[in-house]
Amino acid sequence: MSGKSISNRKDEFKRQPSSFREIISVDHPVYKPAKGRYWLYVALSCPWAQRTLITRALKGLAPVIGCSVVHWHLDDKGWRFLQAPNGETNERHWFNIAGGIISATASSSTPVAGVDNNAHRLLIDGTNEPHYGYKRLSELYIRAESNYNGRVTVPILWDLKTCTIVNNESSDIIRIMNSSAFDEFVSEQHHQIDLVPLHLEAQIAKFNSWVYDGINNGVYKVGFAKSAEVYESEVTTLFQNLDRLENHLEEKYTKLEAEYGKNNKNKILARFFAIGDTLTEADVRLYPTIIRFDLVYHQHFKCNLGTIRDDYPYIYTWLRSIYWCYGPFQHTTDFNHIKLGYTRSQPRINLLGITPLGPKPDIQPL
Missing domain, CATH: 3.40.30.10 (Glutaredoxin)
Known part of the structure; x- marks a missing residue:
């Protein structure tokens, strides 16, 4: 953990583990694949x-x-x-x-x-x-x-x-x-769709690990901090991880730009993903946090050292490409559920339950 050392550990947000962890497979004694089950x-x-x-x-x-x-x-x-x-x-x-x-x-x-x-x-x-x-x-x-x-x-x-x-x-x-x-x-x-292809499995696991702790869960560690000391440390760490993600995506985009030319946006975006040249689990796990960042985490969780749309151009290019080009991401994103769900359901953070109208648009065109 970067930033100031934290002396009051009870003020930190700790996510509790899930309780039910079975799988479904043809070899499982109980939970076997079936349509409609x-x-x-x-x-x-x-x-x-x-x-x-x-x-x-x-x-x-x-x-x-x-x-x-x-x-x-x-x-x-x-x-x-x-x-x-x-x-x-x-x-x-x-x-x-x-x-x-x-x-x-x-x-x-x-x-x-x-x-x-x-x-x-x-x-x-x-x-x-x-x-x-x-x-x-x-x-x-x-x-x-x-x-x-x-x-x-x-x-x-x-x-x-x-x-x-x-x-x-x-x-x-x-x-x-x-x-x-x-x-x-x-x-x-x-x-044919495999979100964790064998040749990328190790890279995906490494990416997911630091993204989960530093970004997916990082916004919650900021938002639910119970002291200014913890908050300042966590928000600093969160944006360090966003900087790391921005640098990672900038490197990928620059290589694709060198291969196809700066004006060939369609070919660049067709291979512009978190890991590898195709859509993977890394994109699936990253997207829900980034699409919510400017809408709720920035103001509601006080993750306000910057916005994705204004301060992280490569992350925002990736986000818009995923949203506008892949229906399953767009079709499962309900901006009103996101805004209302956070701002109306957490009175300790937002006592009056007022839901900000901005930023607008919810996501800019690609």
């Missing part, structure tokens, strides 16, 4: 959940693994589902081909000042829970383990056959989805 529970505001949604879409698993979305407002009782009128559900929503979740256009067109924390717009503010009629995500945890007293978090990968949680660790879930376990249920083109 598994269900994903997510929050669109949550970066950890979004990485599972992106992978689900990239691997063509929207028709194989269903999905429900909790309301964006996390109240004092935890995550909640909406109630559908007369118990009705909408299969179109869960099994759409694009792999998107809620219509970002419909959600983002409403000024946030006019959206109440108890807004009940089905398929905009969230979805119902279609299998058991549960009102709260916590009910799933209790069903899985009757005496459960741990954290109630998203994402959850649920088994409808045994009525339990298979896994609630996002990094595990994306590996399960990326494996060949569900290949028989998807098209050949989705078989």
Whole structure:
């Protein structure tokens, strides 16, 4: 850790480990691949959940693994589902081909000042829970383990056959989805997508390690710091890691620019990724944090030594390329869920629950 030494360790943010860590495979004695057997529970505001949604879409698993979305407002009782009128559900929503979740256009067109924390717009503010009629995500945890007293978090990968949680660790879930376990249920083109190719596995692991600690989790260490001393140390470390990422991407872009010429943007961007020359897990894990940075982490978590759009041109070029060129990233990004979810759900940080309108646009054109 860089910056000043920290004497009061209780003021630091410590992320608790996930509780359910099973896998799905043809060799597993219980959790075997099947179409329609598994269900994903997510929050669109949550970066950890979004990485599972992106992978689900990239691997063509929207028709194989269903999905429900909790309301964006996390109240004092935890995550909640909406109630559908007369118990009705909408299969179109869960099994759409694009792999998107809620219509970002419909959600983002409403000024946030006019959206109440108890807004009940089905398929905009969230979805119902279609299998058991549960009102709260916590009910799933209790069903899985009757005496459960741990954290109630998203994402959850649920088994409808045994009525339990298979896994609630996002990094595990994306590996399960990326494996060949569900290949028989998807098209050949989705078989070809491998987010962790063998020849890049070591590079991806190294990249993920420092990005997770320094950026993905780094923003939370800043935002939830309980003393000025811890905050100043953590925010300094966060931006040192963003500098490291910027230098990494600048080096990649410069090499591609030398190969194709400065004006051949399309060819450059076609190979401009975090690791290697194709989309990998490194991009999937990095994206949810970076897309949220200027919108909420900069002001809400006080990560305000700079913005991505103004101070990190290569990171922002990478971000815009990923967002605009790859549907699964864009379709699973709901800017209103992100803004409202953070600013309305954490009164210790934002007591009045006022949601900033800016920056605008949410993301600039490529």
